[in-house]
Amino acid sequence: MNIDKPLLADIVASGACSHDASTAELTDFVENAVEGLHRVGPDGTILWANRAELQMLGYEWDEYVGRHIAEFHEDPATIDYILATLLSGGTLYDQPARLRCKDGSIKHVLIHSNGHFEDGRLRHTRCFTRDATERQQRDVALAQRDAMLLNAPVAAALLVGPELRFHLVNNRYCELFDCSDLVGRTFGEAFPDLHGGSVAEEIARVFATGTRYEAEELVLSRLDAQGQPCERYFKFSLEPLMGADGRPEGVIAVAVEVTEHVRSRQAIERAHREREQLLVDLRAASQAKDEFLAMLGHELRNPLSPIVTALQLMRMRGDGAHSREGEIIQRQVDHLVRLVDDLLDVSRVTRGKIELKVERVELARVTGKAVEMASLLVEQRGHRLEVDVEPGLEWEGDPVRLAQVVSNLLTNAARYTEPGGRLWLRVRRDGPDAVEISVRDTGIGLAPEVRDQVFELFYQGKRSIDRSEGGLGIGLALVKNIVELHGGSVQAHSEGRGLGSEFVVRLPLRSAIAMQALFGSMPAAEPLGAPQRVLLVDDNVDGADTLGRLLRAHGHAVEVYHDPVSALAAVDRFHPTVALLDIGLPVLDGYQLAARIRALPGGRGCRLVALSGYGLAADHARSSAAGFERHLVKPVDPGEAARVVAAAAPTD
Template identity: 45%
Template sequence: MLTTTLFESVFNRSPFGHYLLSPTPDATILAVNDAFLKASARTRDELVGVSLFKAFPGDPADPADVGEASLRDSLAKVRTSSQPDTLPAIRYPIPIVLPNGETIFEERFWTATSTPVFGADGELLCISHSNIDVTDQLKSEAALRESEQRLREADRRKDEFLAMLSHELRNPLAPIGAAAELLQRTTLDEDVLARTSQIIGRQVRHMTALIDDLLDVSRVTRGLVELDQALLDVGAVLHEAVEQVTPLIESRGHSLALNLPPHGTQIQADRKRLVQVIANLLGNAAKYTPDGGRLGVNAFGRDGWLCIDVLDNGIGMAPELAARAFELFTQAERASDRSSGGLGLGLALVKSLVELHGGVVACDSAGPGQGSRFSVCLPGLHAPPVAAPAPNEQPASTAAPLRVLVVDDNVDAAVILSMLLEANGHQVQVEHDPLEALEALDATLDHPPQACLLDIGLPGIDGLELARRLRARPGTARALLVAITGYGQDSDRQQILQAGFDHHLVKPIDIAQLYALLDGAG
């Protein structure tokens, strides 16, 4: 009755797992199709004639396993109501016997439908049971929900970051604008003029630091940063990092305890980047610690690794914030005046730079108000070597003044730069159009410029083409060519040097660096 050729053909060709059960409480397996045998990794001899609950017992080690109980209840409902019943996505571990005889359970999820099968006289002959494995579907749905949640969170933090960036960049523009208005007045004493200049300088440095952070994160996350590694004195690196943060620490009245490894301990690392990492962590601690707080830097060696802990007794972190402290755009709560914090880039940059060195980072906090500890561990620690002799002092510069050509279509920038150069003794010619600059050089063939400071984004021809033409002229073929530009990517630098420039300075430039370049050309 149950084994006709037509029934077996349809039963076995179904892509879903099917088996027929006796209408008795023990639910003996009467027949099973090929799809279920494949899914359960069993044979017909192992299943047919055996109680379903003996063939597939629940996991006795897992009290949360309710698959067997749910299935018993469902089959009992079918027997008493003579109506189909479906169990949506029940958890049902599949036992797997290993070659060594050990049984393990693979967690699977099934939608199970039990349907009564009646004879011509209305008698319940058996229960047809079908299983559809939805494990992969459920996992995909869970992964999709998790991914959607991560995207929503990333989008929220991105929006917060853009709002923060707008605020942080507008903040320094206000005093710069006010200072510009003040400088237009004709009756300014030297004290007011000096303070106004200092305000502009501080705010420009602040804006430059924000932009540098953005560019650094972009370069590091895209794998465009190459480390310039050398054997470094750990104590000197830490002192340099502390020096950078000292003004902030002193302004907030913090005390700092600095514990160094033995004198002469060295690490193989990139000096600039390692200083950046420690200064970033220490500055972060200073910002999020109320005035008069305590900070600490502990450096020690462990099994060939250098470990550096930066500690504070500041605002601390909740566990959920500590868990994602090194993620991009993450930052703690800040006061309404935004006197603390930044763009949420610093710790993400720290993590990237440390991992670039092959190291690891971590942070922990006992909770809000309980302070924080940030830890950095780097490989490549070296035992203290014999102290090296102190380097000779460099002689003071005695370079002669130069004839300098400045070409920049930003009139204010060109004028300010020429004033700085003239204050340092140089003779400066300013042009705002590159073609007019070339014409002006034709009129002064006997006294060509010895150095040319060129903007790149110029009207008519750009600074790259202007540099090529200057190199082609006898009078300026050997002149010092310095690009002064807002284009600061590595690809920009390569293109600039290929055009014939000797140096590439990114706006706002370091004037001391420019003076040094001109001194070297004198």
């Protein structure tokens, strides 16, 4: 007797097998099979289901058997198709369906089914139900992966199998590499000119080893529209596609063209190299210019010295040195000597060779000397000069050089003011720690576009045809350099042509160069107390740096900052024992900075000392209320600062 395997459940259920042992064995087989089994009548009623079927969907026997199969199918069209196929005598293999579980979830299954017919009529169907949830999730993931690659904003392709055939290629990839119909072709077939090259080798290596590859600037030579080879650059990455067994199944290739970016960077790098070379050339030219000026000044002095000596001898012998011609020669020689002196001075300044001799002087003495130096030209041109100097005002710096600055400004004003004009020299305190010197005239004035140019070396502006103003265009450049050496600044002001000019010099009462002279050559001193870790914060760069040098000379570890943000960032690393804080800082003032420092772990126990240009009783009281132990008034006395820091001892 031939037994059709699909009829096994049917045979068991009907008792067709007469042997009791065989019947029991078969019954146990179908009832306890790991695959879900069920039987459906021609009207769609579920006639029987095994344990695996019920457990898969979560139903009890009476909740499932006896009900219409459509109650458990999520898609009506699917069950209609299944029933129609079986009624017509068809067979189903791997028919996907979605079944509704008792807990409301949806189970993805695959159904294998055929019908049992008698006398041409369907008696019931025999169905196997297999849980396909994992397969469905994998299929969804693969579909999402493929959709992501196809819709990616960058060029992407998927090559699969040992032959590395293109399985998916998005439009961006085809556009980028100017190709089409890649699917189904190997990499070598699609790009014969790259076969055997580095790209093909890397794709094969990624597939073989499962390790990714990335190139920031992969260069490929392709033909342009005119058929000429053209280098193109790509950011290129290869990612292995791993299978369920952990072995590579394919390679995902992603490419982004960065040709324009690379060419822009290369252009910038070329420009940078050219700029560096230009700077080298400019420095060489500047050095050659400075050396030429120095040589020229010294060479001009050689013939001037005997001329001046000869004039003096002629005057002593009475050989006509006091004649009109002798006076002319004397005036012109004096003028030439001043020009040579200016040449020598500017060459020394630009080469950093100038040597300032610092002392404390009354500014009235300095300006008096400057007026004396410029008086001859002022008198010759018939000007009226008014001088207003604040009495008792003292300054630290090089008085000879400052007199030269003021004299040059007065000479410049006299030279560019029509005869019979007016000049004003004014000197006054500007705040607690600075002085302002201004020279104003009723001269030809300055156009807006030349106000900054007047301080450039050899700049002279528009001259009359007879060059009656004279000069080499050195004086104002020298003024600017000397003022900046003292830590100051100079500015030119004018309402316009014909409306006069004003030059304003602003200098610290204790200039940076004075501080350097005070501390720069100081030998290392023995600490007045235990060495401290000092945090010094002051936006006056020169003042802070020189004070830091002084404290280091006394054996302290000092870190200097010119803005509060940088100082705060260093606190937890440096753990200062003393903090000297300028009250007038930008962004955060000294009081706010002190509070922030105390709030940090590295600032606990730190002693606070205030630096300020204001020293009234109210200023001291406010500093004390903010937690500062001392309030030092600028300009800070170096000895006092050293004693204050040395007196502080770290606290636990």
